[in-house]
Amino acid sequence: MRNVKLVIAYDGTGFMGWQIQSGVRTVQETMEKALGEILGHPVRVRASGRTDAGVHAVGQVINFPTSSNIPPDGLLRGLNSILPGDVSVITASDAGPEFHSRYAARSKTYLYLMETAPIRSPFLDRYALHVRWPLDVPAMREAAGYLLGEHDFTSFMAAGSAVKTTVRTITTAELATQGSKLVFWIQGSGFLRYMVRNIVGTLLLVGRGKLSPQDMPRIMLLKDRGCAGPTAPPQGLYLVGVEY
Numbered sequence: 001m002r003n004v005k006l007v008i009a010y011d012g013t014g015f016m017g018w019q020i021q022s023g024v025r026t027v028q029e030t031m032e033k034a035l036g037e038i039l040g041h042p043v044r045v046r047a048s049g050r051t052d053a054g055v056h057a058v059g060q061v062i063n064f065p066t067s068s069n070i071p072p073d074g075l076l077r078g079l080n081s082i083l084p085g086d087v088s089v090i091t092a093s094d095a096g097p098e099f100h101s102r103y104a105a106r107s108k109t110y111l112y113l114m115e116t117a118p119i120r121s122p123f124l125d126r127y128a129l130h131v132r133w134p135l136d137v138p139a140m141r142e143a144a145g146y147l148l149g150e151h152d153f154t155s156f157m158a159a160g161s162a163v164k165t166t167v168r169t170i171t172t173a174e175l176a177t178q179g180s181k182l183v184f185w186i187q188g189s190g191f192l193r194y195m196v197r198n199i200v201g202t203l204l205l206v207g208r209g210k211l212s213p214q215d216m217p218r219i220m221l222l223k224d225r226g227c228a229g230p231t232a233p234p235q236g237l238y239l240v241g242v243e244y
Contacts, residue, residue: 004075005063005095011056011086012234013126030087031062038078048101048242049108052194054234056127059090059109059241061101089188094095101242107155107171107203109187109240111231112200117180124237128181129200129236135207137175137182142213143206144173144184146220147199154223156202158194158231166192166223185240194231202229 008031016024020032028045034229035043048061070078071093079089098104113128120130147170156167171185184200202219205211211229220225 001065001097003063003065003095003097003099005073005093005101006062006076006079007089007090007092008062008129009056009058009088009090010060011126012051012054013056014086015053017053017055018047026147027057027060027087030084034079034083035064035066037082039066039070040068046101048105049191049239051237051239052234055237055239056235057239060239061105061242063099063101070122075158082180083119091161096190099244104244105185105190105242107243108191109172109185109188109192109243110196111186111197111237111238111240112184113236114182114184114200115180116173116182117206119192129233131182131204133208135182136203136209136242137177137207139209140207141175143211144175144205145215146213146216147173147186151220152223153192153195154219155219155225155228156198158198159225161193163192168192168195197232197234197237198225198230200229200236204232205229 014029018027020026020028032043034217041065045064058213072094076089076092079193084194088199096204115124115128115130150167150169152167157166168190172185174185176183184194206213211222
């Protein structure tokens with residue numbers, strides 16, 4: 001039995017997230033249906049993590065067992081010939097029997113894309129958050145710096161989430177400007193549900209002057225979701241890659 005690893009990309013606009021749900025279109029169901037058609041047997045895939053409705057990925061990692069002898073390059077070509085236009089397989093390879101896309105992951109990288117031009121672009125509406133207000137980007141960068149290191153991120157976790165621990169280690173938290181675009185990059189050992197979007201919502205309050213950069217460590221220490229900013233919309237969020 002082989003253990004196959006795929007790196008896939010998808011536009012999350014037309015999906016109700018990664019995980020299979022009854023009666024709605026999901027990325028997992030789309031991938032498993034295509035794999036079953038190519039391989040000739042039912043397939044249940046494992047993913048590095050779930051993405052929510054409207055969230056995109058350029059480097060989601062999945063793996064699955066198969067007895068098929070179709071080589072990785074043939075599997076890649078076959079899948080891309082039948083998958084819908086909003087999902088693509090980027091790479092395919094054989095992995096060791098112990099590889100698990102979720103449990104073997106050492107870190108993940110996300111980006112959140114914001115568009116700060118005065119006029120909202122209809123071409124970016126599904127892929128970036130249009131910010132209508134002037135932002136103090138240096139203040140946002142200062143606030144993001146407090147995220148680095150090991151912290152309890154309860155204040156940035158979706159209410160009602162069930163996890164073993166809310167402690168995560170963040171190794172990168174940077175804001176970069178590219179013309180009218182503002183990009184927030186974050187890399188860490190793992191992320192709680194809505195964590196990145198809640199951080200972005202808080203950074204935007206800093207950028208608007210409604211919070212100070214020094215409020216960021218205070219918010220983390222309080223461990224209270226109600227103290228942080230609102231959840232930023234999903235369309236600006238991208239799972240960039242998973243490191244093993």
